[in-house]
Each structure stands twice: as structure tokens, then as C-alpha cells.
Amino acid sequence: MVPAPTxxxxxxxxxxxxLEQANVTRLIRRAGAADYRELVRRSQDExxxxxxxxIEDMGLEFSRPxxxxxxxxxxxxxxxxxVGARLxxxxxxxxxWAELTPxxxxxxxxxxxxxxxxxxxxxxxxxxxxxxxxxxxLGVEPGDRVAIYMPMCPDVAVASHAxxxxxxxxxxxxxxxxxxxxxxxxxxxxxxxxxxxxxxxRRGKRLDMRATVEEAVREAPxxxxxxxxxxxxxxxxxxxxxxxxxxxxxxxxxxxxxxxxYTSGTTGKPKGIVHVQGGFLVSIVREVAYQADARxxxxxxxxxxxxxxxxxxxxxxxxxxxxxxxFAEGAPDWPHERLWxxxxxxxxxxxxxxxxxxxxxxxxxxxxxxxxxxxxxxxTGEPWNPAPYRWLLERVxxxxxxxxxxSGGTEVGACFLSPTPATAIKxxxxxxxxxxxxxxxxDPEGRSLVGTGEVGELVCRKPFPGMTRGFWxxxxxxxxAYWRRFPxxxxxxxxxxxxxxxxxxxxxxxxxxLNIAGKRIGPAELESAxxxxxDVAEAAAVGIPHEVKGEVAWVFCVLGPAAEPSDELARxxxxxxxxxxxxxxxxDRVVFVTALPKTRSAxxxxxxxxxxxxxxxxxxxxxVENPEALEEIARAV
Numbered sequence: 001m002v003p004a005p006t007x008x009x010x011x012x013x014x015x016x017x018x019l020e021q022a023n024v025t026r027l028i029r030r031a032g033a034a035d036y037r038e039l040v041r042r043s044q045d046e047x048x049x050x051x052x053x054x055i056e057d058m059g060l061e062f063s064r065p066x067x068x069x070x071x072x073x074x075x076x077x078x079x080x081x082x083v084g085a086r087l088x089x090x091x092x093x094x095x096x097w098a099e100l101t102p103x104x105x106x107x108x109x110x111x112x113x114x115x116x117x118x119x120x121x122x123x124x125x126x127x128x129x130x131x132x133x134x135x136x137x138l139g140v141e142p143g144d145r146v147a148i149y150m151p152m153c154p155d156v157a158v159a160s161h162a163x164x165x166x167x168x169x170x171x172x173x174x175x176x177x178x179x180x181x182x183x184x185x186x187x188x189x190x191x192x193x194x195x196x197x198x199x200x201x202r203r204g205k206r207l208d209m210r211a212t213v214e215e216a217v218r219e220a221p222x223x224x225x226x227x228x229x230x231x232x233x234x235x236x237x238x239x240x241x242x243x244x245x246x247x248x249x250x251x252x253x254x255x256x257x258x259x260x261x262y263t264s265g266t267t268g269k270p271k272g273i274v275h276v277q278g279g280f281l282v283s284i285v286r287e288v289a290y291q292a293d294a295r296x297x298x299x300x301x302x303x304x305x306x307x308x309x310x311x312x313x314x315x316x317x318x319x320x321x322x323x324x325x326x327f328a329e330g331a332p333d334w335p336h337e338r339l340w341x342x343x344x345x346x347x348x349x350x351x352x353x354x355x356x357x358x359x360x361x362x363x364x365x366x367x368x369x370x371x372x373x374x375x376x377x378x379x380t381g382e383p384w385n386p387a388p389y390r391w392l393l394e395r396v397x398x399x400x401x402x403x404x405x406x407s408g409g410t411e412v413g414a415c416f417l418s419p420t421p422a423t424a425i426k427x428x429x430x431x432x433x434x435x436x437x438x439x440x441x442x443d444p445e446g447r448s449l450v451g452t453g454e455v456g457e458l459v460c461r462k463p464f465p466g467m468t469r470g471f472w473x474x475x476x477x478x479x480x481a482y483w484r485r486f487p488x489x490x491x492x493x494x495x496x497x498x499x500x501x502x503x504x505x506x507x508x509x510x511x512x513x514l515n516i517a518g519k520r521i522g523p524a525e526l527e528s529a530x531x532x533x534x535d536v537a538e539a540a541a542v543g544i545p546h547e548v549k550g551e552v553a554w555v556f557c558v559l560g561p562a563a564e565p566s567d568e569l570a571r572x573x574x575x576x577x578x579x580x581x582x583x584x585x586x587x588d589r590v591v592f593v594t595a596l597p598k599t600r601s602a603x604x605x606x607x608x609x610x611x612x613x614x615x616x617x618x619x620x621x622x623x624v625e626n627p628e629a630l631e632e633i634a635r636a637v
Contacts, residue, residue, distance in 0.1 A: 011393055011427040012402045022422040024290040027057050036423050037432075037502065044438040044462070051081070051436065051465060055282060058289050060320065061096060062087045062278075063251040072463065076490075077483050078470075079463035082254040082278040089258060089281050090128060090165040090249045093319030098125030101296070105324045107154035108346060109234070112201040112330030117234055119154050121322075127155070130243035131162035131195075131227075131236055138193055138225045138239075142167030142250065145260060147191040147223075148306060149173045149182060149213055151200035152327040155229050155236070156306050157315045159195045164277065167250045169257045174307030174623060175200065176207075179215035181622030185262050186220035188272055188472065194226045195239075203334045254278030259312060260472055263410045270620060271481075272472030273410050281316060283414035283466025286435060288317030291404050291418040292350050292378050296322035301342060302352030302378070303332035308599075309410040310352060310380065323350070333360055340369035340396075347373040351396075354381035356538070356602040358396075359388045363537045363560050366395045376421060380406045381603050383506045384428040385528030405430050407458075407494065407506055411482070413466030416458065416492065417504050429503040438462035439504075441496045446486045450498040455507050455522070458496035459489050495522045512606050514543035515551050516585055523606060526587065529580040530555050533573050535563035540596050542610035544588065552588035553577075556609055556633065558596060565592035591636050595629040597621075613637045 019025060024036060031053060033039040043050035048069040055062075066085035074080075088095075097106065102122035109117040119127075140146060146168045150156040152175070163170035171189045173182055175197075186194065194217065198210045210228055217223040227239040258277040262270040288294045300318040304310040318325050326346050332339045332353070339361065343351060351374055358379075377397055384405060393403055407430050408415035416439055419431025433439035438461040441449045449456040467490070471478040485491040495507040508522035526541035538558040543551045557573060559565065570590035578586030591613075597605045611618035612633045621627055 009427050010424045011389070012399075012425045014402070014422055014424070019422050022420065023293050023295065024420045024422045027054065027290060030057055036420060040433055040435060043436045044433065047436060047462065047464075051282060054286055054435065058285050058321075060281065060285060061092055062254075066254065070463070076463040076488050077479060079467070080255050081465040082282070085254040085278060086251045087254060087278060087281070088164065088249040088251050089277050089316060090132075090161040092281060093316055094121065094128050094161050095125045095249060097121040097319075097322050101322065104296075104322070106319070107157060108324065108326045109153045110326065110328045110342060110346075112204070112328075112334075117154070124154065124158060126245045127158050127236075127240075128161040128165055129245040129247055130240040131158055132165035132249075133243040133245070133247045134227060134236065134239040135162060135166055135168065135193060136247065137242070138227070140166060140168050140193055142252070143169065143257070144193070145169045145171050145189045145191040147171040147173055147186055147189065147194045149175065149177075149194060149196040149209060150229060150306065151175045151197055151202075151209075151329045152305060152311070153197075153329060154325070154327055155234065156311075156327070157319065157325065159229075160306070160312070160315050161319075164258060165247070165249045167252050167256060169260050171260045172306040172311060173262075174305055175209070176202065176305075176625055177212075177307075177622055179212050182212060182216035183219040184622070185270070186216055186223055188262075188270075189260055190222040191220065192222060192224055194223055195229070196226060197229050197231050199231050200329055202330045252277055255469070257469070261307070261309065261312070261410055270622065271477065272474070274469045274472055275413050275466070276469055279465035279467070280312075280413050281320065283464065284313055284317040285320045287406065287414045287418065288313065289321060290435060291406060291415065291420055292317075293376050293421045294318060294321045294323050294350055298323040298349045298375075299326060299347055299373070300324070300350045300352070301326040301328065301346065301348045303328070303339060303354070303357060304352065309408075309413070313414075314352070332357060336361060336364040337368065340367035340371065343371050343374060344369040349373055349375045350378065351376075352378040352380075354602040355379055355384050355388060356382055356598065356604060358392050359531065359538050362388055362391045362395075371396060371398070374401050376404055377401050378404045378406060380408070380415075383508055383524040383528075385524070385531050386427060387532065389428050409492065411468045412492075413468065416460060417496075417506075426501070426503040429505055432498070432502055432504050436464055441498050441504075442486070446489070451500050451502075453497055453499045455495050455497045457485075457510060458492045458494040458506070459486065460492065461489055463490075509606075512542075514541070514553055516543070516549070516553060519584070521581070521585060525581060526553055526555060526577055526585065529577040530557060530573050530587075530590075532580065533576050535559050535569060536573060538596055538604070540604050540606050540609050541587070542606055542613060544610070544613060546588070553585065554589045554591060554613060555587040556591045556593050556596060556636075558593060591633075593629065593632050593636055595626055595632070597624045597626060597629040597633075599623045599625060609633060
């Protein structure tokens with residue numbers, strides 16, 4: 001593997017005021033630890049001590065305490081947590097806040113057309129209970145699957161918590177999926193009920209979501225009922241017509257399935273990821289409390305969708321901490337200043353976004369909005385490169401806001417790696433292992449590379465509460481995906497490195513790795529070098545077979561608004577990559593396109609880029625928001 005680039009610059013340090021007020025500082029003192037790194041080490045070595053301490057510090061409620069913190073008797077792959085405990089996510093995230101601060105604003109809806117609605121915690125609690133009663137009338141019982149196909153709005157959180165309220169398993173589905181993708185998830189989950197919006201807006205276009213569901217359910221015989229939320233007046237209509245709002249939330253066993261969410265596979269059907277009430281709540285709130293540093297009174301806005309794990313991250317993590325959640329319908333970059341206007345108008349204090357979104361927005365110039373309310377910026381989804389990272393830090397956060405760069409995944413139920421506002425942060429880094437996560441970077445033989453700066457596989461050596469309890473009805477696929485490479489060790493599929501100062505970096509997916517001149521390199525290194533050219537807004541690097549060299553790199557570039565494609569510009573970009581990484585890694589081709597295929601969460605789908613360039617089947621494209629970008633790639637090559 002090519003050595004990781006040296007990034008020794010500390011980009012952000014906490015002021016004494018930030019350090020004193022940080023939630024994690026309170027936890028360090030409660031634990032009697034000398035500093036954050038000691039707390040991380042103890043949380044890794046003594047999980048049965050750490051997790052109860054964190055639960056107490058975060059103020060989470062269990063209606064019945066656990067008999068044991070963890071049970072590893074079936075092996076680390078099938079660990080269970082908070083054994084014998086009972087709880088309700090709905091109570092933790094909504095109902096108790098309706099008792100404590102009923103008039104506080106719990107959620108805000110911002111329509112793409114400029115409409116604004118706000119809901120108090122009392123409003124949310126009442127509506128969650130009424131929708132829960134509606135589900136019961138439709139025959140929903142604990143363990144039944146309820147699909148949710150809605151735009152980002154407070155009522156998507158209402159639907160989520162209503163499922164938890166009655167012990168149903170929610171199945172959030174990306175709000176931009178077409179009927180075949182929706183049907184596939186309804187079929188696989190055997191959903192009994194679908195909760196959907198009648199319509200929504202995205203990029204100025206009206207999307208008839210109810211019609212999409214009606215088409216999908218014709219191929220999903222398990223669906224017995226469809227409940228509809230009205231985008232016009234924000235009500236649930238017939239679903240809650242006879243609901244008094246009196247049903248108490250069901251307190252369930254900690255290991256009760258809570259969430260079934262799907263991630264796209266490279267081929268074939270998507271993977272159904274199962275999460276449970278206790279482990280998911282504790283892990284997500286740990287991240288939002290100690291990494292994002294959220295607390296009651298914060299205003300959180302994450303540019304996401306409920307079908308991506310950061311949707312539940314916001315709804316559960318922010319809700320359990322009593323924050324105000326801002327839900328914005330539609331695309332965060334349409335128009336391009338919309339995200340900045342949202343921060344200004346709602347006084348957002350915690351912003352969540354992806355590096356890809358920031359790379360796109362920075363092409364339009366510095367924000368012309370008052371962003372002084374921002375306190376923390378959370379990023380995830382892709383590795384960073386320096387220029388956009390600095391732009392976000394300096395132009396958006398004005399140097400005041402730490403970039404809390406997290407890495408985890410749908411299967412992890414939170415983050416593996418993340419800094420905190422109470423620690424210094426190196427440019428583009430992920431800080432280090434998150435609390436309770438026994439992370440390592442290993443070579444092909446499983447030997448640790450931490451501290452060497454060498455790139456290896458990111459692994460987790462111990463189970464953790466938030467990890468998936470397996471793939472839905474596919475035990476073997478789960479074991480093969482994460483546990484078979486090094487028995488008893490979770491192999492996540494990311495390239496990572498950890499330098500001598502204890503800072504960790506990601507270098508892309510290990511299954512995206514290129515092998516050039518006998519050396520492995522992650523696409524992120526090639527892309528970062530290409531984006532270093534002032535005319536390049538975004539880039540995707542893929543490996544292409546070559547008769548002589550085995551494999552060469554092709555880099556697909558999206559140019560900034562003032563640049564024009566040319567052979568000379570392609571040579572400049574290729575030369576820049578070669579100069580930064582070495583001549584062997586100079587791309588064989590630089591291809592100009594107007595867009596790269598991305599998911600709704602703004603991740604570039606490299607495997608689809610490569611497949612299209614080679615004329616192969618790109619596999620599951622249900623999560624790709626702009627499939628027309630693939631058609632352009634086919635024409636360009």
C-alpha cells in the first residue's frame with residue numbers, strides 16, 4: 001500500500017471555554033480519568049464499566065435495569081447488550097421531553113417552497129401516540145415491519161417513534177426511490193404497513209410519493225395498509241381520525257429489533273441491517289452527546305434522509321438529548337445557498353453534512369449568510385481532502401467550530417472513529433477511536449499498524465452495543481461480510497492509517513482499491529490530488545485493467561463553473577496527480593463529465609463508475625439519485 005500522506009498540521013484546538021463546557025469533559029471527570037485518551041483506553045478495556053457510566057451521564061432511561069451489561073456466550077459476532085433490561089426509544093426521545101419541557105420546540109419543518117412549521121415536544125408526543133394508536137388499529141403488533149417512505153419532515157420522526165412506541169420494526173426507505181426499489185424492500189422485509197407522504201418537492205419538482213407506493217405495493221403482497229401524511233396540511237388524516245393520544249409506550253426488552261434499514265449491495269439485493277432498541281439508542285446518543293457535543297437547546301440540522309443512517313442518528317441521538325431538529329425537504333444544494341440560509345434563519349448550532357456536498361457548494365463561493373450560531377460541524381460519508389476541509393473550517397465555521405469527522409456505517413449503528421470538541425484535531429483526520437470502540441489498523445496478516453502511519457484494513461477487535469444483530473434473514477452473508485477474514489475481529493472494508501501522534505485517517509473503501517505497478521492505493525489519494533487543481537470541483541478514481549501494467553487509474557473529473565474541458569487541462573491534472581503521488585500513479589486517462597453518480601447522501605458510487613467505464617453491469621443502482629450521470633460516463637469513454 002502507498003504510505004499515507006503526512007498531515008501534521010493541527011487545524012483546531014479547543015479554547016478553555018469549549019473544553020470546560022464539553023459534554024465529554026464532564027464524562028472524563030465522572031470517570032476519574034486523566035484525559036480523553038485515557039478514557040478511550042478504559043472504555044475499550046472495560047466495556048462493562050464504561051457503558052453504564054455513559055448511560056448515567058447521558059441521562060437515558062431504562063424502565064428495568066440490566067442483569068448483565070453484555071453477553072458474549074455465542075461469540076463476538078452475536079453479542080447482546082444490557083441483558084434483561086427494558087426501555088422505550090419513543091419515551092427517551094419524545095415523551096419524557098414532553099413532560100420536562102413541553103413548550104420547547106422539538107422539530108421544525110422547512111419546505112423547499114419556503115413553508116415553515118414548528119412543533120413543540122408536547123405536540124410531537126401527542127402525535128406520536130396518535131399515530132401509534134392508528135398502527136394498532138391497523139393490526140400492527142410488536143415485531144411487525146412498518147415501512148416509512150417520506151421526505152425529511154418532523155412527521156418522519158413521528159412515524160419512526162410511533163413504531164418504537166408499539167414495538168414494531170421500522171423500515172425507512174430513501175424518499176427518492178422509484179417503485180421497483182421500494183417494492184424490493186417491502187418484499188424483503190415483508191412489511192405489513194407503509195407510512196408515506198402523499199407528495200413532496202425536490203429540486204423544484206413535485207414527487208407523487210403515494211402513487212409510487214401504490215405501484216410498489218402491487219408487487220408486495222405482505223402490505224395490508226398504507227397510511228398517508230398530507231404534505232399540504234401536515235396531518236395524518238384517516239390514520240389518526242379516532243386516536244385520542246392516550247396509549248402508553250410499550251417498554252420492550254433491550255434486544256428487541258427496532259430498525260431494519262437497507263444498504264445497497266454491489267450486485268443483487270440490498271443488505272437488510274437489523275438494529276435493536278437498547279444498543280442503538282445507547283450508541284447513537286453516545287456519539288451525538290460526546291462527539292457532536294449536543295445538549296438541550298441545541299438546534300441540529302443534518303443534510304440527510306431517513307433512509308441513510310444519519311437520519312436515525314438525528315432523530316434518535318438529537319431527540320434523546322432534547323435538541324431541536326430542523327428537517328429540510330428537498331436537496332440541500334438547491335438552490336446552492338439554501339443550506340447557509342437554513343443555518344442563518346434557524347440559528348443552527350450543530351450542522352451535519354458530507355465532504356462531497358461541501359466540495360460542490362464551495363464552487364459557488366463563500367457563504368453570504370450569518371453563520372455565527374454554528375458551534376459544531378459533523379461530517380461523514382467520504383474521506384476529506386485538504387482544500388475543502390480548510391474551506392469548511394475557515395469560511396463556514398470561521399475557525400470557531402471543530403469539524404467532527406466521523407466514520408462508522410449503517411452496520412455499525414454509530415461511529416468507529418471520531419474526534420471530540422475537547423481535543424485538538426488534525427486536518428482531515430477522524431481523531432481516533434470513539435468511546436467504547438476497540439479499533440485497530442492491520443496488515444494482511446492481521447498485525448497492528450497503529451502508530452506507523454502505514455495504510456491497512458480498519459478493524460474492530462471487540463463487539464459493541466450498536467453493531468448490527470445480523471442481516472435480515474441472511475446469517476451467512478453477515479458473517480462473510482465482516483467476520484471471516486480474521487476470526488473474531490470485525491473487518492469493516494475501509495483503508496485507514498494512524499500516525500505516531502495518535503491521529504487516524506481514512507483512505508477509501510478497501511474494495512475500491514487500485515493495484516498499480518504492484519502497489520495498492522485508495523481512490524481517495526488520487527481524487528484528492530486531482531481536486532487540488534483549481535479547476536476541478538469533484539473527482540472519482542477507478543482502476544481499469546491494462547494488458548501490460550495490470551491496472552491503471554482513470555480519473556473522472558467534474559470541473560468548476562469557469563473551466564472548460566480540454567486535452568491540455570487533462571494533461572495538467574494528470575501531471576499534478578503524478579507529481580503528488582509519483583509518476584507510477586499518474587492517471588492513464590482523465591475524463592471530464594458534468595456529474596458523478598451519487599447517492600441521496602452524496603456518496604460517489606465508484607463501483608458504478610468503473611462498471612460503466614468497462615461496459616459491465618453496475619449492479620444495484622437503487623440508491624443512485626442521478627443515474628443519468630452513468631449514461632454520460634458511458635458516452636465519455
